[in-house]
Amino acid sequence: MGMAEASFRQLAAFVAVAREESFSAAADELRYGQATVSQQVAALEKHIGARLFERPGGPKSISLTPLGRVLLPQAQHILEHVTNVELDIRDVASGAAGRIKIGTFQSVAVHLLPAAVHALRMKSPQVTFSLFEGPSSEGLIDLLLDDELDATFIEGTSSDPRLDVTKLGTDPYLLLIGPDSELLELVHEDSLPITALDGVDLIGQPALTYQDDVDAFLRSNGITPRYLFRTVDNGAVQAMVRSGVGPAIMPRLAIDMQDADITTVSLSPNIDPRVISLVVRHDDAAIPAATAFAAAAREAARAVLTSGR
Known part of the structure; x- marks a missing residue:
């Protein structure tokens, strides 16, 4: 003994x-x-x-x-x-402490995630975070289900019964036009006819991003997309537009709306806005801090996104 x-x-x-x-x-x-x-x-x-x-x-x-x-x-x-x-x-x-592994994509990481992290830290200062930026919503969901992430933002939603999905809101698409573009003459009441893009060289992103939805929308309106430049960097896309290389269609959250050299307009008809959601594992598979983060993300989204209700 x-x-x-x-x-x-x-x-x-x-x-x-x-x-x-x-x-x-x-x-x-x-x-x-x-x-x-x-x-x-x-x-x-x-x-x-x-x-x-x-x-x-x-x-x-x-x-x-x-x-x-x-x-x-x-x-x-x-x-x-x-x-x-x-x-x-x-x-x-209780969710007052712990480390949360969060999946995200570029525009959310810049404009929505900081507000969500700040809101949770104000209530639970002992919570810490690690961030993973993924190329696609499908890939981020796979990481969540493999327990590599505790919560992730995605574009769209998911019907997977293993997941709890919170629709945070919608993000409208806008056309970015450079300062000397001839397209500016065709803008009426902050809108440009979609037919004006027929035969125009565009700036865009690679596949696996929102670009797939943009391309499908253009084709459904009889326009074959032509791209001079593609990059996953939202800032680089906007810089190309600013330099006069060509216009781009981007979600509002991906755009620096303070850029005085860029004109942003809607298209007529316009592409349906993208849905942004937050996903955690269902019920007891989600750690309490992740559930608390989901509540903080909903609070932050109200100030950034169009209401998802």
Whole structure:
């Protein structure tokens, strides 16, 4: 037998008696009966194989033996450590702490994610984050299901029963026109007829992004898309437009709307806005901090996106 057999309650009783120098006072502190405290200390002494207290009897206070004085700081450290572990577990279980692995894509990472992170940190400052930017919503969902992510933003929605999907809102598409483009003469009431893009060289993104929806929309209106330049970098797309290389169709969230050299207009008819959602694993598979982050993302989306309701 030895310390390995000592229990948390035995150590707590020992520390309380040492602090109060009295079994009865320790019992009051711990809200145990005095007999229970005496039994816990006696059991601890039995495990160790030696007395921890001098018990003189009468009015004299009890005192620690030399072995008791050695054990006391170690017992206090163990109790403090166990208490901290319990608090950490409680915080993680409630969503007040923990590390969240978040999947995202470029425009959300720039314009929506910072507000969501800030909102959660204001309520739960112990929560930390790691970020993964994925090329496609399908790939991000796969990472979520493989437990590589705790939550992810996606374009569109998902009907997978293993997932909880929150529609955050919609993001309208706009046409970006450079400062010297002839297309500016065709703009009427902040709108450009889609037919004006027939035969125009465009700037765009590669497949696997929102570009697939843009291309399908153009083809459905009898326009074969032609691209001079493709890049996944939203800023590079906008820079090409600004330099007069060609126009681009982008979701509003992907655009720097403060760029004075760019004119943004809607198309007529216009492409349906993209849906932006946040996804976590269903029910108990989602960590509490991820659920708390979903609530923060909904709050942030109200200021950034068109209402999803």
